[in-house]
Amino acid sequence: MTLLAVTGLHKSFGGVMAARDVEFTVERGEMLAIIGPNGAGKSTVFNMVGGQLRPDRGQVLLDDQDITHASPQKRFRRGVGRTFQVAQTFLSMSAVENVQMALISCHRQSNGLWTPARERHREKAVALLSQVGMVEAADIPCSALAYGDVKRVELAIALAGEPKLLLMDEPTAGMAPRERAELMDLTASITASQGIGVLFTEHDMDVVFGHAARVLVLLRGQIIAAGTPDEIRQDPQVRRAYLGDEHALERPKGLSPA
Numbered sequence: 001m002t003l004l005a006v007t008g009l010h011k012s013f014g015g016v017m018a019a020r021d022v023e024f025t026v027e028r029g030e031m032l033a034i035i036g037p038n039g040a041g042k043s044t045v046f047n048m049v050g051g052q053l054r055p056d057r058g059q060v061l062l063d064d065q066d067i068t069h070a071s072p073q074k075r076f077r078r079g080v081g082r083t084f085q086v087a088q089t090f091l092s093m094s095a096v097e098n099v100q101m102a103l104i105s106c107h108r109q110s111n112g113l114w115t116p117a118r119e120r121h122r123e124k125a126v127a128l129l130s131q132v133g134m135v136e137a138a139d140i141p142c143s144a145l146a147y148g149d150v151k152r153v154e155l156a157i158a159l160a161g162e163p164k165l166l167l168m169d170e171p172t173a174g175m176a177p178r179e180r181a182e183l184m185d186l187t188a189s190i191t192a193s194q195g196i197g198v199l200f201t202e203h204d205m206d207v208v209f210g211h212a213a214r215v216l217v218l219l220r221g222q223i224i225a226a227g228t229p230d231e232i233r234q235d236p237q238v239r240r241a242y243l244g245d246e247h248a249l250e251r252p253k254g255l256s257p258a
């Protein structure tokens with residue numbers, strides 16, 4: 001069964017049609033990237049899947065269940081996890097405490113329990129940090145970690161919710177090129193092995209073409225192409241959309257779409 005099925009999504013802001021008739025699917029273990037020039041509608045589509053925006057029309061199905069009008073919290077409980085452009089960790093808390101907090105919140109145990117908070121879910125939190133290669137930094141405050149390491153902790157936090165679908169909003173923003181590839185390799189191996197579907201937006205074309213199984217290209221709210229990275233690279237309409245530069249999608253680094 002398809003994990004995520006989006007059909008006929010429309011959203012307009014006043015006279016601006018930010019998304020029109022957007023349709024796509026994400027399978028278990030698949031990484032789908034949404035790309036497009038600035039203002040193409042990527043955030044709008046992303047936020048309609050995450051529940052931050054309500055579509056004017058259309059449907060979002062997760063595991064065949066209609067979540068079109070569910071709140072972000074309800075989607076989270078159904079298995080939609082999310083990471084943000086700027087990492088959302090508590091900087092004064094250690095890496096493991098951040099993951100423990102996420103686990104406590106997932107189990108809705110914020111108060112009234114006998115176990116001191118610092119011990120709750122510690123074992124599970126350490127296991128999650130180990131998955132993202134951060135176990136040795138478990139007791140270091142996030143404020144003292146390199147940004148790339150904070151992003152790994154954030155991935156562990158997102159995994160604490162045991163998502164079926166992970167939404168990643170520009171996951172590598174602000175990171176050095178090598179760290180970007182490492183974070184995405186890690187994400188790909190964890191999500192593929194656990195059958196988690198990933199939907200991500202990204203401006204770095206190395207990340208997109210190096211890590212997405214499929215790519216969706218938006219232009220003025222509409223999908224103009226969908227396919228494998230190779231298919232997208234060869235698509236003439238996509239090439240035109242990127243600055244009219246036919247080599248734009250071949251550049252090794254730092255593509256800035258129009």
Ligand SMILES: Nc1ncnc2c1ncn2[C@@H]1O[C@H](COP(=O)(O)OP(=O)(O)OP(=O)(O)O)[C@@H](O)[C@H]1O
Nearest residue numbers: 013016017018036037038039040041042043044045
């Ligand atoms: N809350 C809003 N109110 C009015 N217009 C909006 C709003 N959000 C988005 N838009 C408009 O909808 C269109 C799509 O915007 P969106 O932010 O989804 O694009 P994007 O592809 O994510 O762009 P970027 O790459 O710059 O983040 C743009 O024309 C934008 O100005």
